[in-house]
Amino acid sequence: MSTNARPFRIAVAGGGIGGLFTAISLHHHCTSNPTTRPIEISVYEQASQYKEIGAGVGLGINAARLVHKLGFGDQLNAIAGHRTGVWISFRRFDNSEEVVTVPVNDDTKVRQAPCARTDLLDLLKSVVEERGAAKLYTKKAVSGVEDQGETVKVRFADGTDTEVEMLVGCDGIHSTVRGQFVVDRPIFSGQIAYRGLVPIKDIKEWPFPSYSVCWVAKHRHYLVFPIRRNETLNIVAFVTKGKDSPDVKDVKESWASVCDKADVEKDFEGFDGHVRSLIDAMPQNPSKWSINDREPLDRWHYMGGKVVLLGDAAHAMLPHLGAGAGQSLEDGWVLGKALGDYLKTDKSSSCHFQSLESTAALYQAVRLPRAQKTQATSRAAGDTYEMQAPDMIDRSFEDCCDLIAERTRERMKWVWEEDLDAAYEKVRDEGVQAEQGPNGQKGEEKAQVMTNGTAVQAP
Numbered sequence: 001m002s003t004n005a006r007p008f009r010i011a012v013a014g015g016g017i018g019g020l021f022t023a024i025s026l027h028h029h030c031t032s033n034p035t036t037r038p039i040e041i042s043v044y045e046q047a048s049q050y051k052e053i054g055a056g057v058g059l060g061i062n063a064a065r066l067v068h069k070l071g072f073g074d075q076l077n078a079i080a081g082h083r084t085g086v087w088i089s090f091r092r093f094d095n096s097e098e099v100v101t102v103p104v105n106d107d108t109k110v111r112q113a114p115c116a117r118t119d120l121l122d123l124l125k126s127v128v129e130e131r132g133a134a135k136l137y138t139k140k141a142v143s144g145v146e147d148q149g150e151t152v153k154v155r156f157a158d159g160t161d162t163e164v165e166m167l168v169g170c171d172g173i174h175s176t177v178r179g180q181f182v183v184d185r186p187i188f189s190g191q192i193a194y195r196g197l198v199p200i201k202d203i204k205e206w207p208f209p210s211y212s213v214c215w216v217a218k219h220r221h222y223l224v225f226p227i228r229r230n231e232t233l234n235i236v237a238f239v240t241k242g243k244d245s246p247d248v249k250d251v252k253e254s255w256a257s258v259c260d261k262a263d264v265e266k267d268f269e270g271f272d273g274h275v276r277s278l279i280d281a282m283p284q285n286p287s288k289w290s291i292n293d294r295e296p297l298d299r300w301h302y303m304g305g306k307v308v309l310l311g312d313a314a315h316a317m318l319p320h321l322g323a324g325a326g327q328s329l330e331d332g333w334v335l336g337k338a339l340g341d342y343l344k345t346d347k348s349s350s351c352h353f354q355s356l357e358s359t360a361a362l363y364q365a366v367r368l369p370r371a372q373k374t375q376a377t378s379r380a381a382g383d384t385y386e387m388q389a390p391d392m393i394d395r396s397f398e399d400c401c402d403l404i405a406e407r408t409r410e411r412m413k414w415v416w417e418e419d420l421d422a423a424y425e426k427v428r429d430e431g432v433q434a435e436q437g438p439n440g441q442k443g444e445e446k447a448q449v450m451t452n453g454t455a456v457q458a459p
């Protein structure tokens with residue numbers, strides 16, 4: 001293959017955090033070697049702009065590390081600001097006494113980065129544009145994909161289509177791309193969250209300027225973390241209502257779903273003065289979200305590897321580890337590495353790079369077990385914070401606080417400390433077969449999904 005070869009065309013469905021980061025990673029890994037087949041990346045976003053209203057997103061050190069590897073870590077630190085050695089401090093709801101405080105090293109260049117989503121998306125978009133990494137389209141909703149043998153035809157809701165060698169489905173928890181291959185749907189957790197942003201200067205008294213605080217009570221937890229260089233607090237106040245509660249009937253996963261502040265006041269009655277000051281500072285009609293995830297999916301690649309899923313489309317999880325966006329960055333990093341290796345003319349002899357399907361299988365084999373562990377741990381963490389894990393139901397509030405401390409102190413270590421490159425090399429060198437799922441079983445048998453685009457019921 002020469003560098004004059006026809007470009008390998010990649011369509012990325014969805015220009016959220018996962019999609020834009022993936023475009024940067026693919027560009028980086030596939031253009032750093034002069035003998036690599038040229039690529040052409042297009043990102044198709046359904047919305048009219050690359051923006052997300054309101055709210056914060058915390059990137060853990062695992063995700064921040066990848067941003068630094070791609071060369072824009074300083075810009076990430078600049079939009080996040082500096083914290084002072086605490087990831088989160090859990091407090092009793094009634095008097096703000098400490099339950100447990102989880103330290104983190106903030107003295108290094110590569111460190112946690114709690115951002116405003118809109119700042120993070122702006123940064124990712126500007127890096128894509130500066131590097132000419134991808135063509136960015138808006139108002140282009142992917143509506144389906146058809147196998148054409150060597151290529152796939154990607155169809156859009158506006159009636160147009162495009163032909164590419166690979167489609168990466170980064171279209172979020174309600175993924176249309178996933179919906180073509182698997183019949184399942186987002187699962188409502190029974191929890192809602194009130195969300196909003198509040199300038200720290202508007203809060204009567206705020207003694208925790210540079211770290212997350214989470215007040216815990218039975219079936220409720222009120223989480224805040226500072227973003228925008230510690231100028232603004234991102235508020236996510238969770239309440240377990242139950243799946244059949246009339247309170248959840250009209251709640252959506254959307255900024256358009258709002259409520260009266262009186263609902264927040266009622267749900268957080270009895271909380272300490274700090275929380276009351278925060279509620280006072282919230283807007284009169286805060287956003288009210290339904291909190292959903294998906295069941296784990298054991299196959300992320302279809303149509304001979306020409307379609308792959310990434311980010312929430314592959315592994316939507318509850319937000320209780322603050323890890324979903326970070327996991328989508330890990331996906332983007334590994335997919336970039338795998339495709340970069342596949343498109344090299346002087347390929348290694350690893351069996352993974354003999355076909356696009358085995359390359360996609362390598363991506364899945366590296367990422368899927370870790371993403372699924374994060375999904376499961378996010379559910380467990382939510383149950384712990386709301387004191388409704390099976391072994392907490394009948395315990396006193398004080399006993400539950402002890403269990404929160406015990407379970408939370410070390411919980412994030414494996415999420416933050418993974419050496420993703422070593423994990424990639426290990427799986428690559430072990431030579432997992434393309435057809436095998438993560439546990440050795442045939443992917444199709446386990447996931448019960450078809451690679452020809454016909455959807456059947458997932459287990």
Ligand SMILES: Cc1cc2nc3c(=O)[nH]c(=O)nc-3n(C[C@H](O)[C@H](O)[C@H](O)COP(=O)(O)OP(=O)(O)OC[C@H]3O[C@@H](n4cnc5c(N)ncnc54)[C@H](O)[C@@H]3O)c2cc1C
Pocket residue numbers: 013014015016017018019044045046047056057058059060140141142143170171172173174175176177193195236289291310311312313317319321322323324325326327328
């Ligand atoms: C309350 C809450 C708090 C959270 N807090 C954190 C946190 O602190 N840290 C963290 O790491 N994660 C957090 N998460 C999770 C995180 O938001 C997601 O994991 C992350 O945004 C996933 O990125 P994504 O790119 O896969 O999907 P998304 O961010 O959902 O992006 C998908 C994009 O695809 C577009 N799209 C959808 N359908 C189509 C289509 N058919 N065609 C074209 N485009 C399409 C959408 O418009 C969107 O731009 C939180 C989630 C919630 C609900």
